[in-house]
Amino acid sequence: MSLLEVENLRTYFFTPAGIVQAVDGVSFEVDAGESLGIVGESGAGKSVAVKSIMGLIRDPGRIVEGSVRFDGRELTELSEAELRREIRGNEISIVFQDAMSALNPVFTVGSQLEEVIVENTDRSPSAARERAIELLDDVGIPNPDRRIDEYPHQYSGGMQQRAMIAMALACDPRLIIADEPTTALDVTIQAGILELFDEIQETHDTSIVYVTHDLGVVREVCDRVSVMYLGRVVESAPYEELYRYPKHPYTQSLLNSVVTPDEILDEINPIGGTMPSAVSPPSGCRFRTRCPEAVEECVHVTPRARQVGDSHTAACLLYDESNSHEEPTLREITNQTND
Ligand code: SF4
Numbered sequence: 001m002s003l004l005e006v007e008n009l010r011t012y013f014f015t016p017a018g019i020v021q022a023v024d025g026v027s028f029e030v031d032a033g034e035s036l037g038i039v040g041e042s043g044a045g046k047s048v049a050v051k052s053i054m055g056l057i058r059d060p061g062r063i064v065e066g067s068v069r070f071d072g073r074e075l076t077e078l079s080e081a082e083l084r085r086e087i088r089g090n091e092i093s094i095v096f097q098d099a100m101s102a103l104n105p106v107f108t109v110g111s112q113l114e115e116v117i118v119e120n121t122d123r124s125p126s127a128a129r130e131r132a133i134e135l136l137d138d139v140g141i142p143n144p145d146r147r148i149d150e151y152p153h154q155y156s157g158g159m160q161q162r163a164m165i166a167m168a169l170a171c172d173p174r175l176i177i178a179d180e181p182t183t184a185l186d187v188t189i190q191a192g193i194l195e196l197f198d199e200i201q202e203t204h205d206t207s208i209v210y211v212t213h214d215l216g217v218v219r220e221v222c223d224r225v226s227v228m229y230l231g232r233v234v235e236s237a238p239y240e241e242l243y244r245y246p247k248h249p250y251t252q253s254l255l256n257s258v259v260t261p262d263e264i265l266d267e268i269n270p271i272g273g274t275m276p277s278a279v280s281p282p283s284g285c286r287f288r289t290r291c292p293e294a295v296e297e298c299v300h301v302t303p304r305a306r307q308v309g310d311s312h313t314a315a316c317l318l319y320d321e322s323n324s325h326e327e328p329t330l331r332e333i334t335n336q337t338n339d
Contacts, residue, residue, distance in 0.1 A: 001072060002029035003207050004053070004175060009066035011045075011052045018279035022048040022061070024231035027305075030175065035201055035208040037222035037239070039215060039254070043275045044228040046211045050177045054094055055083040070175070089120045093168035097180035099160035103152040109136075109163045110148030113170065120171045135166040139196060158189035165196060172204065179211045194220045215254060219243065224311075227251050230286040231278055233305070237312035247314035249291045285317065293318060 007027045013020040023045045030036045038046045051057055053068050055075065068075040070091060078087065088094075096102050104112060110132050117128040129148070136144035139162040152160055161181065168176050178197065182190035198221055201208055210222060218225050218239060226236045227250065235248040246252045253271040273290040276282055282289050288298040297317055305313040306320070 004030040005069040007067045013061040037218035037225040040228035045231040092175045093173040094177040099164045139166045175207045
């Protein structure tokens with residue numbers, strides 16, 4: 001049994017403009033101590049999927065179907081009070097993209113950290129202060145016994161994100177969800193934050209789910225990747241396998257649109273078109289309006305996940321469910337030639 005099992009999750013928003021099918025039949029699993037990257041463009045439904053896990057979907061949205069099991073316990077059946085008391089912070093923590101707006105500017109970083117510790121553990125206020133200093137030290141804040149009394153605006157962007165990670169760690173959760181944790185940071189600061197997550201995963205044996213549009217982040221820290229497009233998972237695989245042998249045309253397009261230092265600019269192919277609306281998504285395969293390989297069948301048939309390798313699935317009609325050894329893709333041929 002995996003630590004987290006998300007099965008056929010559907011989260012819709014009931015708006016005056018129509019029903020937004022933000023997450024539409026998503027499944028993935030995370031084992032203890034494993035890191036999973038959920039990747040896709042804006043509007044893919046990544047953040048809604050992880051907020052659904054935490055019970056953080058608010059009106060006009062709600063989970064309309066599916067299951068979220070954490071350590072065997074069904075989270076979609078818990079009340080708001082049970083989620084707050086027993087799951088959020090204690091078992092699963094979330095780190096958001098924008099640390100500055102997540103931290104309260106009128107309280108010191110230390111008092112906010114101490115509050116989380118006192119609320120979620122049986123430590124006294126003085127023991128909570130000691131623990132807060134320890135946590136700031138653990139996440140690499142210099143002179144934590146002095147900086148604990150500073151306000152968020154006195155911290156740099158990278159340090160604010162580190163303070164948020166300290167809060168996420170305050171109750172020793174078994175799973176951390178990092179929602180675009182480095183998007184607002186400079187590249188050099190990003191690298192430090194990703195290293196910190198890596199260290200946390202190793203030293204605390206914490207599972208981590210990274211939500212990101214950045215395949216570079218995934219490359220740094222993820223064991224496995226699920227690629228989302230317009231509310232659905234289109235491909236899942238261990239990172240190396242996905243990078244070297246992408247099967248789904250969307251993943252191939254995503255990888256071809258990444259700029260790397262050794263890539264010739266003319267060889268970069270941005271994905272054509274824009275993501276359709278989740279209120280009226282295309283019939284059949286949702287990627288068909290942008291897919292260079294679409295055929296007539298893609299208009300009528302919704303592709304289910306097909307096994308295309310060990311621990312590797314792709315939801316694309318190009319692959320037969322019974323055959324996991326298709327012809328290599330163009331990228332595979334290129335990779336093999338470069339080996
Ligand atoms: S099912 Fe069809 S449209 Fe969808 S990704 Fe595969 S080939 Fe492209």
